[in-house]
Amino acid sequence: MKIGFIGTGVMGSRMVKRLLDHGYQVHVYNRTKEKVKALEEHGAMYVESISLISLNCDIIFTCLSMPEDVLEVYLGNSGIIEHARPGTICIDLTSVGADTSKAISGQACEKGIYYLDSPVSGGPEGAENGNLTIMVGGEKQAIESVLPLLSVLGETIEYLGPSGSGSIAKLLNQYLVAVHSLAASEVMVTGSAFGLDSEQLYNILRVSYGDSRILRRHMEQYVFNRQFKPGGAVKYVHKDVRLANQLLHQAGIKQFTGQMAEQAFNNAATKGLNDLDMSAVILPLEEQCGVVVKKTRS
DSSP states (O other): OOEEEEOOSHHHHHHHHHHHHTTOOEEEEOSSGGGGHHHHHTTOEEOSOHHHHHHHOSEEEEOOSSHHHHHHHHHSTTSHHHHSOTTOEEEEOSOOOHHHHHHHHHHHHHTTOEEEEOOEESHHHHHHHTOEEEEEESOHHHHHHHHHHHHHHEEEEEEEESTTHHHHHHHHHHHHHHHHHHHHHHHHHHHHHTTOOHHHHHHHHTTSTTOOHHHHHIIIIIITTTOOOOSSBHHHHHHHHHHHHHHHHHHTOOSOHHHHHHHHHHHHHHTTOTTSBGGGGHHHHHHHHTOOOOOOOO
16 A cells, blocks of 8 residues: 655644654655655655656545645646546545535546545644544545544544535634634733733633633743744634635625634734734734733743
């Protein structure tokens, strides 16, 4: 069984290492070749093109940035669908819209190729530790055959139904991530604006009903340290909440909090914060109110 992996960025590189450490042979491709050097030293085999990795691998993982990247990698002239052999199982770990997943699945099916939309949640630390949540849509028989591989990467693996189901579940998760990020930022900035000690306020919130995993993540790992090197970048959350908002609109909801979250992340992006961690959505609010949320105790 030959495994291919396309896209070895922050998340992909960590997943490749886990597969290698569990004894799997992994062929990798990344458009920036520099990003695969460390993986080659770890035992991965670099392949020069998407078409070659598609032609020669039985199972192909993709972990890309944006929906347009996924469409190009799968449906482009040099892409997976054009070159993969019938029976190949493709596992897309990227967060995209359900329409994108369904479009790829339809063309894959015509070629006898299996396509599983399998976005993940858990961030770089989850990828490194193998405890990601993996949300899968597509052919059930295909997921059953790759379950041992997915179990190396994730602790919770949920099959949700036909193609697009995994993408929908992930976007709904990201909706909450975006909304919680904005709400936590608004609360902490408002507390500072009224003279409350930020650390004291946070300590109250984290033992009260206002607590959330996002509040803890953002404050403890990023905001209080005033360090915004990304785990999940602003640009990705902005993309995800925009796609998630389309789902809420299609469901028939007219007004929803995700609209404000999308606006806030768009504002952060226009201020040049795209490549910072999602917690940086707090920075424009701090600027607006003339405060800085930081630790004041030793």
